[in-house]
Amino acid sequence: MISVEEALDRVLALARPMGVEEVPLAEAHGRWLAHAAVARRDQPPFDASAMDGYAVAGPAPLAARFRVIGEAGAGHGFAGHLAPGECLRIFTGAPVPQGATRVVLQENVQRDGEIITIAETSENDNIRLRGSDFAAGAEVGPRRLSANDLALLAAMNVPRLTVRKKPELAIIATGDELVMPGEEPGPDQIIASNSFAIKALAEMAGARVRLLPIARDTEASLRAVFELARGADLVVTIGGASVGDHDVVARLAESLGLDRDFYRIAMRPGKPLMAGRLHGAPMLGLPGNPVSAIVCAHLFLLPLIRAMQGDPTPRPQPRHAMLACDTGPTGPRTHYMRAHLSAGPNLPHITPFRDQDSALLGVLSQADALLIRPLGDGPRAAGERVEYLPI
Numbered sequence: 001m002i003s004v005e006e007a008l009d010r011v012l013a014l015a016r017p018m019g020v021e022e023v024p025l026a027e028a029h030g031r032w033l034a035h036a037a038v039a040r041r042d043q044p045p046f047d048a049s050a051m052d053g054y055a056v057a058g059p060a061p062l063a064a065r066f067r068v069i070g071e072a073g074a075g076h077g078f079a080g081h082l083a084p085g086e087c088l089r090i091f092t093g094a095p096v097p098q099g100a101t102r103v104v105l106q107e108n109v110q111r112d113g114e115i116i117t118i119a120e121t122s123e124n125d126n127i128r129l130r131g132s133d134f135a136a137g138a139e140v141g142p143r144r145l146s147a148n149d150l151a152l153l154a155a156m157n158v159p160r161l162t163v164r165k166k167p168e169l170a171i172i173a174t175g176d177e178l179v180m181p182g183e184e185p186g187p188d189q190i191i192a193s194n195s196f197a198i199k200a201l202a203e204m205a206g207a208r209v210r211l212l213p214i215a216r217d218t219e220a221s222l223r224a225v226f227e228l229a230r231g232a233d234l235v236v237t238i239g240g241a242s243v244g245d246h247d248v249v250a251r252l253a254e255s256l257g258l259d260r261d262f263y264r265i266a267m268r269p270g271k272p273l274m275a276g277r278l279h280g281a282p283m284l285g286l287p288g289n290p291v292s293a294i295v296c297a298h299l300f301l302l303p304l305i306r307a308m309q310g311d312p313t314p315r316p317q318p319r320h321a322m323l324a325c326d327t328g329p330t331g332p333r334t335h336y337m338r339a340h341l342s343a344g345p346n347l348p349h350i351t352p353f354r355d356q357d358s359a360l361l362g363v364l365s366q367a368d369a370l371l372i373r374p375l376g377d378g379p380r381a382a383g384e385r386v387e388y389l390p391i
């Protein structure tokens, strides 16, 4: 069995960068920018007033008086020039006129007809200088576009963006025991659940997902469903990965041309993970136990989806927490224990759940972290610093 780290290296080595496409700015949220986008203008494009008040020429000491000679609002500048002793009624966002050196808040003046008198002084000039947010030519580098990035790119006047195509993921759940939610299960059947978490996780990471029909544990059924997965950028199977007589996924995938990279890793849960390349696309064979499949998706599928979209740091990033209770030693596999976090003075506190059975979706849905216990690690006491992954 290979280590989790080696398995992740090998999974990431299967990633090929997706091609690119152009999308309108309004549809670019969560997409991976393929090339830097460049600002087409300065922001603000002129020296702008930060407040509603009066733009004045020269210093504005207490009791100084200025004559109002006009008005400027956002979108409506004032064409003239301010001479000493003159001021302009101005509103937030308006271009500051030539000659002005500061904007005095309207709350800080007394106005009498066309004359204002400074009633309170301030250090602040309340002028946002041209280009003080960004200058023309400023770049937004390749990254996953956040909501904030979209506002920035809009202000840069970049209406279309070149992004990575979304990888299309085909999910194949396998097993005679499975029916879809809402269907009437037979006496020996259960409801297929894993696909729904994996679909949601993959979509959050930027993939498009096709949930294929459940494949039965026969070669013919599996073959037919694999046929439907053709053309996908990424194929995930769930179940049928272990050593049972009905676990036919690996055998069938190989007969279809799977170039298997590895099978079985030193990880708990998730030991029977399989990875390779099928018809040119990376394929991950996830174990059937629900928690095993979902933990493997966090650890391997999501990094793979990120890498395919050009993420330079696609690996899960462990964080630190303080153990809230004693835990026993680990065995020969790195253990990803379902756990919950609570606030602590320096580090968050982490408590693993008592029952770590990889079938327990109830526990998983209460968990917000995977406590990482390295293989062969000894017992750990409450108060020790440990690593975890948020989930």
Ligand SMILES: Nc1nc2c(c(=O)[nH]1)N[C@H]1C(S)=C(S)[C@@H](COP(=O)(O)OP(=O)(O)OC[C@H]3O[C@@H](n4cnc5c(N)ncnc54)[C@H](O)[C@@H]3O)O[C@H]1N2
Pocket: 173, 174, 175, 177, 178, 190, 191, 192, 193, 194, 195, 238, 239, 240, 241, 242, 243, 244, 247, 269, 270, 271, 272, 286, 287, 288, 289, 290, 292, 358
């Ligand atoms: N003799 C051994 N038995 C098992 C071993 C082993 O090493 N030797 N490994 C165990 C481990 S660890 C795991 S994990 C499971 C994984 O087995 P499979 O990948 O072959 O999964 P299945 O047998 O198909 O299913 C296991 C379990 O999960 C349920 N399942 C499957 N698919 C779904 C789904 N889409 N939604 C909900 N539940 C699903 C299935 O009904 C089974 O209960 O093997 C152990 N056995």
Ligand code: MOO
Pocket: 267, 268, 269, 270, 271, 272, 287, 289, 292, 293, 358
């Ligand atoms: O590895 Mo299995 O995934 O322990 O339940």
